[in-house]
Amino acid sequence: MRRNLPSESAVPGVMGVVMDFMYYGDILVVDLEAGTTEEVEIDEAWEAGPVLPAALELFDKHAQDDPLLFGSGILTGTTAPASCLGFALGASPITGGPAVAPLNLFAGAEMKLSGFSMVLIKGNSPGPVYLWLHDGVADLVDASRITGKDTWQTCDAVRDEMGEQLIQVISIGPVGEAKSDLASFSINYWGSGDNAALGALMGAKNLKAVALRGLGMIDAEDPEEFYNRTMGLLPGLPSEKSFDWAFEGLGEGGLDAWLGPLVHRYRSCFACPCACNTFVKYNEDPAVMGSDGVQEPGLMVTNPAAALWLGQGGWSPEGASRAMEAMARAGVDVVRGSREISAEPLEAPGEIAAAVEALTGPAEAAWPPGEGPAEGGIFGPWTPPSSSGDRWLEVNRAAYVLGVCPLFLAASGVEREDLLELCVPAAGIKLDAGGIKEMFDRARA
């Protein structure tokens, strides 16, 4: 499956250049209505480069088929710092236009290693299915027996069925199946940054999940130069654990102090020096380190914006964590859902479950100013913008092209130019901020 072709010479921008490095495998086109999959060679069908602007072009080209695309950035899955980022792109039921959701944790890297440079999913399936991508093979699998299951049950079922516990499972719960505007896909068991209701789009397609596992290899054009440069970047970067290094917290002590009594461990996304995901335990003593106790001891808090909404609303950390778990299980956007229920703090698990089940409300809630539906923006409020809307837009554009977490790009102090320069030894491509803006402008034109 590995493809190792001579590279084009370095040119400004990516548009019109076939990238022979940093990706392997072709574009997968899935026709859900026909139940077929087809591989399309990059060289013949896709000369815009396997990054988000190219996906936007494909989105427009296949608009009549209501496409949903999955892909990754140039540096995703490498030793470049925070190179965890992949993307999902589809028409948001909220905005009516194309919207992007991040694939973080290990999902972006597994997308890169799955054997497909990008996946384009067209049409709607007549019956429930999930898409299983592994090592250059694509299977549409009957999902009848997991229809109606929550995302935790779905993740377990897919992993058990395929016999691999490291499979990354992008799935919807009952709320996505019901095509609610508050739906969001989850990544494995945890809330994702799908603030655009792409989970509802999956529901409309009868697509219960996309499961990813890759044993492939990613080649750089000049591997030694690339590796050495990434190693050279690391000493100057933060390696913080917890949220407060990057977010305005809850006043004195911040979000970390609020969650503190429940904190078990901190977790990074793939290749990230910082660890912004906080595993909290509320069904077991957080100090218990072994694995032979409670099967479902708690939650990995992956959406600090959601925790902020609930904390500011007066919720206890345990009540808030239970609510975030209930939303992630049901496939509700944890950020928008938390905003909806934040004003009425609850403690009893039964009451929390009922409140989550009853969630309704304005779907555009929490969309960042300047990048909302009225402006036709494509990037949602996965994490709170750390500055102006324009800055958030600029950060996201670069982040998705590079495949580097936008939060890390915005808050770590890493020089964006250093990451952009990595694209030369990575793929023989020279990029700058102006070129990236031009790529998006042309793709959206």
Add this chain to the structure above:
Amino acid sequence: MRVKVKPLECTGCALCELACGYHRDEAFSMISSSVMLYRAEEKKGYMGVIVKTAEDLFIGKPEGAAAMKLGELQKEGASGGASAKPILVREACDMCESAGLEPQCVAICPQKALYLE
């Protein structure tokens, strides 16, 4: 001197796996390294790090870290993790001597969870 693990310092970024994989293949992958994250019990928040040498596995569990002889593990029928390529069938750590470098898993770890002793 060998690579050891402080498991509670690890945040599971997998940069150690990537660096070791690069040392093996001059490419980026998750299947050929001599160091492996144990992350199969994700729902429990349970995670550790395993390093394979020619003689043993250094297993950094959250409850504690210790080396176990390969023979003992094989007698117990252990596979060495949930990966599609369990660590017992991978190459042993050579401390990156073949590349003339310090152990790259140690060098790249942002949390200093891997160390030499």
